[in-house]
Amino acid sequence: MSSSAPNAASKEKDQLSVDARLQHSTSFGYINVGDTSASLSTMPTTKASRRASNARLLEMQTNSESDFAIAKKLIIGFRELTYRQTWILPLMVLLVAFLTFQLSNPSGEIHRFLESMMVPSYYIEGTDQYGKGGNDFRFVAFYAIFFTFLREFMMCCVLKPISVYLGIKKEAKQKRFMEQTYSMFYYGLSGPIGLWIMSRTPLWFFETTPFYIDYPHKTHEVYFKVFYLGQAAFWVQQSVVLILQLEKPRKDFKELVLHHIITIALIWCSYRFHFTWIGIEVFVTMDVSDFFLAISKTLNYLDSSLTGPFFVLFIGVWVYLRHYINLRILWSILTEFKTVGEWELNWETQQYKCWISQPITFGLIFALQLVNFYWLVLILRILYRYVFSGDKKDERSDDEDEGEGEGDSEEEKKNQ
Structure with a gap:
């Protein structure tokens, strides 16, 4: 009696959990019809990427006595930042192109080339x-x-x-x-x-x-x-x-x-x-x-x-x-x-x-x-x-x- 009652209660609880999931999770949201591809920020977060991120964070927490170590931390920090904020690198490419366009000779080939892009x-x-x-x-x-x-x-x-x-x-x-x-x-x-x-x-x-x-x-x-x-x-x-x-x-x-x-x-x-x-x-x-x-x-x-x-x-x-x-x-x-x-x-x-x-x-x-x-x-x-x-x-x-x-x-x- 004492063991069967908890088992019955557990089964009832499991069934209620299943029913709740069915009620609040339909397949309508998971249709890939016409889907755009995943973005960089929504790529699957794998164990390897998590480990790499954690390793960068630990590296930045270590003491740095030399200028080289500080520079290395800056590079690691930039890699971690672009890993989390995936919009930074494409923005940098766009800014480099725009600034080059603005600073280049208006009659030059580089200026005309960039103008044709923009x-x-x-x-x-x-x-x-x-x-x-x-x-x-x-x-x-x-x-x-x-x-x-x-x-x-x-x-x-x-x-x-x-x-x-x-x-x-x-x-x-x-x-x-x-x-x-x-x-x-x-x-x-x-x-x-x-x-x-x-x-x-x-x-x-x-x-x-x-x-x-x-x-x-x-x-x-x-x-x-x-x-x-x-x-x-x-x-x-x-x-x-x-x-x-x-x-x-x-x-x-x-x-x-x-x-x-x-x-x-x-x-x-x-x-x-x-x-x-x-x-x-x-x-x-x-x-x-x-x-x-x-x-x-x-x-x-x-x-x-x-x-x-x-x-x-x-x-x-x-x-x-x-x-x-x-x-x-x-x-x-x-x-x-x-x-x-x-x-x-x-x-x-x-x-x-x-x-x-x-x-x-x-x-x-x-x-x-x-x-x-x-x-x-x-x-x-x-x-x-x-x-x-x-x-x-x-x-x-x-x-x-x-x-x-x-x-x-x-x-x-x-x-x-």
Whole structure:
């Protein structure tokens, strides 16, 4: 009697604990659909990195009698500071480039080179239009570094303090919260800006015939060009982080890599061969749906009662933008690409709307649609399990506790 009662009480307590976790932790927050790659500040904290950090801290606490030892401590302290504040190094690169630009001879090669990195090139005199050229690659590279700085600064100095204020204590959950709130920040800006730029063209609202009427679109106003190249810089930065595997690969890592490769290919091909009006509509469908995804996941991390209803809203936005609109674009490529506007391959006039570009354009967007459809199936499976069976586990995501345990110290593990 005396031993069975505690066992029963223990089992009841364990069951209540399981029920509480199911109630307050849904799989909605762990869907990797459309996720950006992890930032430097949200990389998994491994035992090796913890040991290296602790070793640097101990080294700085030792007595230093020589100038060399003091200098060594300064170097170690700087390494520890940049380990904790990951935005410092990219900021230093940006500052060096900016100061060199300001101090260099305005008529010199260095000044012109740096200027082509920081401001859009190929302004057409007497118009509000900008052309295209090799300098655009420099612009993309420079702003890929800028996005690295922006993201790391937001993570370390803004979003992490917010997560602490909101009571998110577990390291893995805190990092996921930071990633999603940054996505909210970025897509909350890029989505409306993309819609605004689209509204300044005949494309509003997701029209397809204007793709081909005035093709080729060899020039653009400054807002369009900066937005397009800025998107390229964002995706280049994300692809580098993803391919280098600075984060622990998820179960859909291959699909995510494929998604990034297709996106980069679409950006380059559409810009080089003047299909940018198609490209901006695809950008908007991705960014707006990713904004709703980030909100859905953030609500989950906050254990909000709105998580379930908003997840349903997110599915509606996702289906409309990433499937209905994209299928309309694909249909227009099949039906209007050849019949509307000129149809020929002419390298001199840069007229590329022809027999070879049609299947390439269709194939890239269709490949993107296949990845999106794969993710949609998984999203609907999660919704089905949540509604009909109460199973809220997302088999696509790694267990959060597992990811966190790798980086926790022994003392933290004992307290969990």
